[in-house]
Amino acid sequence: DVKVTQSSRYLVKRTGEKVFLECVQDMDHENMFWYRQDPGLGLRLIYFSYDVKMKEKGDIPEGYSVSREKKERFSLILESASTNQTSMYLCASSPFSSITDTQYFGPGTRLTVL
């Protein structure tokens, strides 16, 4: 079974703090993704990576950065957390580009910024 793990299920941070969200997958997938989920807005793509050290902006990259130093690990960084970044963050991975390939999701991190 594919397993995607995220470092925390719940996280509370203060405005201005630097926040790291970690995601690890164990299936040697090339692609990794970070989404945020907000009520009424569905899932929105923040960043994705299709290879080590490669990254591409998604639909809402502002205020976020990412790092992929190893194939299995994809980190989302909030350089200076703000209250409007309070959200559920979901990490996903998938094998390289086949249209039929689903993405496999981690359990999510519910981040609250005070």
Added chain:
Amino acid sequence: AQKITQTQPGMFVQEKEAVTLDCTYDTSDPSYGLFWYKQPSSGEMIFLIYQGSYDQQNATEGRYSLNFQKARKSANLVISASQLGDSAMYFCAMRAILTGGGNKLTFGTGTQLKVEL
């Protein structure tokens, strides 16, 4: 650009009844895939079913089937014989190879399904 529309924010269904969750999509890409995911209150996203744009038959997976109407650009999820454990948020998503960035999924806003006794 790709777009997925789910117009039902919430749905109720009686146990053992069938329910249809609506999904319409918009893309100019001739080749695309459509996915449905279930998200229980615990938060994890569970893949349910996939339909390819060139598939001749509607996809089925156990109690889940996809009513794919290509000309209408709709990909509705049908859950037969609903169970209490089907209560969850359901998301429709699309991947378009040529115009959608290849690897990316575009999600709808979701439908919250509640199964009642």
